[in-house]
Amino acid sequence: MFLGESDITAILADLAAAGGGVEVTLGDVTVLGLLDREAVEILGDQMPGVIAAEEMVHVQVGVLPGLQSGAAITVGGTAYTVLKVLPYGDGAMVRVALRKP
Amino acid sequence: MSTIREQIVAAAVLALATDAPVGIPTPVRTRLDSPSADQLPALTVYQGAETVETMRDAKTGTASRGPIVRRSVLLSVEVLTRAGTSEEPDKAADPILAWATSALAAAGAFGGLANGPADEIGTKFEYEQSETSFCRATQTFRIEYQTRTGDAESLT
Numbered sequence: 184m185f186l187g188e189s190d191i192t193a194i195l196a197d198l199a200a201a202g203g204g205v206e207v208t209l210g211d212v213t214v215l216g217l218l219d220r221e222a223v224e225i226l227g228d229q230m231p232g233v234i235a236a237e238e239m240v241h242v243q244v245g246v247l248p249g250l251q252s253g254a255a256i257t258v259g260g261t262a263y264t265v266l267k268v269l270p271y272g273d274g275a276m277v278r279v280a281l282r283k284p
Numbered sequence: 285m286s287t288i289r290e291q292i293v294a295a296a297v298l299a300l301a302t303d304a305p306v307g308i309p310t311p312v313r314t315r316l317d318s319p320s321a322d323q324l325p326a327l328t329v330y331q332g333a334e335t336v337e338t339m340r341d342a343k344t345g346t347a348s349r350g351p352i353v354r355r356s357v358l359l360s361v362e363v364l365t366r367a368g369t370s371e372e373p374d375k376a377a378d379p380i381l382a383w384a385t386s387a388l389a390a391a392g393a394f395g396g397l398a399n400g401p402a403d404e405i406g407t408k409f410e411y412e413q414s415e416t417s418f419c420r421a422t423q424t425f426r427i428e429y430q431t432r433t434g435d436a437e438s439l440t
Contacts, residue, residue, distance in 0.1 A: 224318060225412040226364065226420040230328055231318040233364055235414040266413065283416050284369070 191243045191275055205259035207240055207279075209247045216242040216279075218258060238263070238281040241271060250279065287436040289334060289357050292397050292427055296359055297329050299391035300384060308383050315362075321415060325365045325380060332358035332424065338433070352440050354430050359402065361388075361423040366416050373419035374409055381407060384423055397439070398429040 195215040198204040207216040219239045224232040240258050242250075250256075254265045256279070263281040271278040286294075293313065300311040314330040334357040339350030361384045365376040388402045402425040410420045432438045 223414055225414055226410060226418055227318070228420075229332075229360070230315045230330065230362060233321060233324065233326075233366075233418055234318045235321045235416075235418065237414045281415070282413070 195243070205240065206257075207242055207247065207259075208257040209254060210249055212247055214242055214246045216240045216258065240279045240281060241276050242279065244275055244277050250277070255284070256281070285437050288397055288429055288431050288439060289331065289355065289436065292357065292394050292429065293329065293331055293359065295391065295394040295397060296361075296388060296402070296425075296427075299387045299394075300327065300329065300361070302387070304383060304387070305379075308380055319364065321366055321418075324418075325363060325376065327380060327384075328360075328362040328364075330360050330362070332360050334358070349433065351433055352430050353433050354428065355436075356426055356428045358405070359425045359427055361425065363419075363421045363423075365419050365421075367418075373411070373417050374421065377409075377419055377421045381421055381423060388425060394427070398427050400428065402427045 195204055198217065199215050204215040205218045207214050217240065219241070221237045223235055223237050225235050226232045250265065250268055252265055252267050256263050256265050258281060262284060264284045266280040266282045269278045269280065297311050297313045309325050309327045311327045311329050315326070315328045319326050334355055337354045339352055339354070341349065363377045363380045363384070365373045367373045368376055385404060392401050393399065405424040405426050407421055407423045412418050430440055432440060
């Protein structure tokens, strides 16, 4: 099923109403997005690795002008820096990898 | 009783912990669990490989290769760091690595357990990115010592 622009807006609005979305702010623009936070083990080899978190937020494509690597972004009230922007699914949304500044 | 090798590793950990400057993490002898990002920096000491060399080749008619074997153990000193505000993770590791170099040099022959000071072989830097940038810097030291043949717990 293709999720068109109007579908995504409606879905994110429904999620926000149910408490499932987060506010994503870049510059003067605030939109709704979906935050994923996954624990990962990194730099493990001979010794146990570090438990870190991979944080990604999904937003509709094109709604945040200036969304690019290195941009300052606020997700759910927390300040991040955009690590990278990746296409997601059929291209109607993007996956934004985050890092703490 | 423990092997001379184990005593050397313990002495190295003690050397890294003694009079360490502010900001140097407490060394751990072989980490058993995974630190979280907010527990960094972390300093871990563990042994890698050991080689053993006899004093002479066995001669015809005798099984003896001499009463002493020369041993060389590779000691790993691992530093885990994360990026800080305006500080790259490998830069954050730098003072800890410098401390390890100086502390092990100052330990000399580990109270007579080794033949001499630890030789620093090199440092490997590895990086990974998730919520921030992380670095693992692993220094390798070679420590030479000797024990009785067939008895790793006894010095000559």
